Amino acid sequence: MRQEKDILIKEKYDQHQHEKILSRAEKESDKNNANSNFIIACYDLQAVLPTPRGEVSVFYYKQKFNSYNFTISELKSDRVECYFWHEGLGKRGSNKIGTCVYKFLEGISNSVNSDDLEIVLYSENCCGQQKNR
Template identity: 65%
Template sequence: MRGKHMNQKKVDDNIKNGIRRHIDSIPRIESHYLRQQTSREFIYSGKSLSELFRDYKRDCDMKQVPSDQCDLCNSYRNALGDHKEQLAEKYDLHQKEKELSRLEKQMDKEKIKENFIVACYDLQAVLPSPRGDTSIFYYKSKLNSFNFTICEMKSGKVECFFWHEAHGGRGANEIGTCVLKYLQETAESVNTEELEVIFYSDNCCGQQKNRFLFGMYMHAVAKLKIKAITHKFLIRGHTQNEGDNAHSVIEKAVKRYLKSGPIYEPSNYVSIIRSAKKTGGTFFITFRIFLTQFLQVRHIPLTK
């Protein structure tokens, strides 16, 4: 019978709640003549229904979707009917893994001491130059710079490795070189055979989730005063970590700098990063000038 089947299309609750919030934001007035007889409210007469609809569409366009949203979580939230039921089991497992991953990181942070270091590393978004409001910059070829950060949890120490694309890319060689340099400096400063290091990162295969990086870890354990190196990968779509705070501070500093003038070359970014942190000391920057300073990670010997 008409209307009795169970295949009706349903609007997602998030969409409904968004519409309700928009309606609640519309200016309303009480009835001038019948306020004693009714509690109804009326839309102010200065807006027609067409104008209200245009306001709603404009409001939807202004809400930018964060770039780091999880595709599986979004798929589940936007799915309807049978498709949502099919994704339910996978979604529940995904949420459980996310919580376990965060719990694991929290437990590791509680173990931190002088010879037990927990750190996360990640590449910041590409930093192009020249950059500014000058219209001619739009037609200029951009030179992209890269800022690789290693953030030690609890202590908040952040080390930045900065280079541009003329000197290196964003592959295993560049990432492996930066991490190895960090391990060398850490092993030298701690100076104990009992040093253990745990890294957290996202799941980028071209950068750190590959055999070349793990070969570099084996080399570091064999050659340096390091007892063990453990690398743990955060769950896909939920890779937010302490390093994001450093990236956010740097991005805000870049925006402040752009208000006073353009960024012409990569060295401008170095100055910005050095002065970005206003409290707790500055970011330490390693500025790599020559491509030959990046190691061929796949050729690093593994034996002592």
């Protein structure tokens, strides 16, 4: 029984590794084909930034206030958009992430005059970022 379970785990791992290789190849292909009508961008949410922050131990006992930094970067240009907010404005769930992506897409649509525009977004497999429909 244990050996069968180990085989299943190994098969899942091997499948994951194969999909990772395919995904990276697809991303590299997209990156090489990017142009003014085909935009490739990656996005990620930085680790939570607690404030205040310092090297002095007294900061440990202060009330922590979390801030969030969501960044979208186009792979073929110097365009980078950062969306920064604190927990008083909202958490880091799918609604906030979706809003940031929407604002990024809105900015592109306002700056590019093309009916044939195609945009591909890459992100890690994080619930708030990737499981958002």
